[in-house]
Amino acid sequence: MGYFAELLRTRPALPPGLEARLQRLSELAPPPTRNRHRASRYVTVDVETTGLDLKRDRVLSIGAVAVERGAIALGRCFEVVLRQPESSSRDNILVHRIGGQRQLAGVDPAEALVSFLEYVGHAPLVAYRADFDRTMIDRALKETLNTRTQSAWIDLAKLLPALYPSNECRTMDDWLAFMGVRMIARHDALADALATAQMLQVCLYRADTLDMTCPAHLLEMQKAQHWLGKR
Numbered sequence: 001m002g003y004f005a006e007l008l009r010t011r012p013a014l015p016p017g018l019e020a021r022l023q024r025l026s027e028l029a030p031p032p033t034r035n036r037h038r039a040s041r042y043v044t045v046d047v048e049t050t051g052l053d054l055k056r057d058r059v060l061s062i063g064a065v066a067v068e069r070g071a072i073a074l075g076r077c078f079e080v081v082l083r084q085p086e087s088s089s090r091d092n093i094l095v096h097r098i099g100g101q102r103q104l105a106g107v108d109p110a111e112a113l114v115s116f117l118e119y120v121g122h123a124p125l126v127a128y129r130a131d132f133d134r135t136m137i138d139r140a141l142k143e144t145l146n147t148r149t150q151s152a153w154i155d156l157a158k159l160l161p162a163l164y165p166s167n168e169c170r171t172m173d174d175w176l177a178f179m180g181v182r183m184i185a186r187h188d189a190l191a192d193a194l195a196t197a198q199m200l201q202v203c204l205y206r207a208d209t210l211d212m213t214c215p216a217h218l219l220e221m222q223k224a225q226h227w228l229g230k231r
Contacts, residue, residue, distance in 0.1 A: 014110060014145070015110075018110055018111065018114050021114050021118065022114060022117075022145065022147075025114075025117055025118065025121075028121060028122055029122075030122045030150070031121075031122060031123055031124075031215075033124075033152070033214060033215040033216040033219065034214050034215075034216050035214055035215075036213050036214055037070060037204045037207065037208060037213065037214065037215075038069050038070050039069065040069070040123075040124075040214065040215055041066060041067070041068045041069075041121075041123045042066070042067045042123055042124050042125075042126050042154070042200060042215070043064050043065070043066050043067070043119070043120050043123045043124070043125055043126065043151075044064065044065045044067065044125075044126045044127065044193045044194075044196040044197040044200055045062065045063070045064045045120075045125050045126070045127050045133055045137070045193055045196075046062075046063050046064075046127060046133060046189045046190075046192035046193040046196065047059050047060075047061065047062050047063075047132075047133050047136050047137060047189055048060045048061045048096040048098060048187065048188070048189045049136055050084075050088040050089075050092055051088070051092060052132075054132070054135045054136065054139070055139075057136075058082075058084065058140070059082055059136050059137065059140045060081065060082060060084065060088065060096065060098050060103060060106075061079065061080065061081045061082065061096070061098060061189045062078070062079070062080055062082075062112070062116050062137070062189055063077070063078065063079045063188070063189030063190030063191070063192060063193040063194075064077070064078040064079075064116065064119055064120065064190075064193050065077050065078070065190070065193045065194050065196070065197040066119075066123070066197075067126075067197050067200055067201060067204075070201065070204060070205075072194070072197050072198070072201065077190060077193075077194070078115075078116065078119040078190075079189065079190040080106075080107050080112045080115060080116065081098060081102055081103065081106040081107060081112075082106050082107060082109045082112045082113075082140070083103070083104065083105065083106035083107060083108055083109060083112075084103040084104060084106060086104075087099075087100030087101075087103045087104060088100075088103065095187050096187045096188070097187070097188070109140065109144045110144050110145060113140060113141055113144055113145055114145070116137075117141075117149075120149070120151055122150050122151050123151060124151055124152045124153070124154055124215050124218075124219075125149060125151045125152070125153050125154070126153075126154045126155075126156065126196060126197075126200050127153070127154075127155065127156070127196060128155070128156045128157050128172045128175075128196055128199070129155065129157050129172075130153050130154070130155035130156075130157070131155070134149065134153050137149060152215070152219055154215075154218055154219065154222060155222060156175070156196065156199055156200065156203065157172075158222050158225045159203065159218060159221060159222050159225070160175060160199075160203065161225065162221045162222075162224070162225050163203060163206045163207060163210065163212075164178075164206070172195075175199060176195060176199065179198070179199055179202045181195055181198045181199055181202075182195075183195050203218075
């Protein structure tokens with residue numbers, strides 16, 4: 001909380017309403033990580049961007065889905081398109097299908113990002129190949145609000161091989177097929193976050209059978225996978 005509060009003091013002033021909302025976020029205590037999965041809240045996340053350059057491309061949209069006490073909160077999903085200074089290229093639009101007019105008429109980036117942080121509430125963030133999502137979101141937060149995500153990040157691409165050590169799946173599509181999860185739409189932030197949430201449900205059940213019973217256990221196993229150089 002101290003880090004978040006310090007950033008609030010050093011960035012340019014925002015409209016009073018956003019300032020107050022960020023202040024309330026800075027006062028939130030992080031959730032316990034030793035509670036069992038059935039008593040925990042996770043948030044899966046996916047972003048669509050103007051490209052794949054981590055230093056220059058921009059976040060176009062964010063989709064997020066809460067998994068609360070093991071259940072997907074379908075009625076409380078999060079999706080936002082951030083207003084862009086200019087629309088992305090035609091080829092880029094063909095990938096994510098967020099048209100130029102929709103990009104230019106999106107939500108003010110500061111409002112969109114504060115709303116995202118409020119939805120997350122410091123819960124662990126879960127993604128597949130999380131480094132991309134985390135880098136793009138944190139860069140947008142830094143440029144707009146001079147802050148970053150305060151949540152722990154769980155990368156299913158690192159965690160799944162630990163849960164299924166004999167499995168040869170390599171891509172998200174491989175894992176979706178293995179788990180029997182149907183993808184509603186490709187290159188759609190909310191659809192990808194929903195598919196990730198369904199994968200997470202399978203992971204949490206599997207983790208429980210292996211005595212990995214809380215968020216802290218998942219984070220510890222992810223760290224071990226990283227140091228061991230596992231896929």
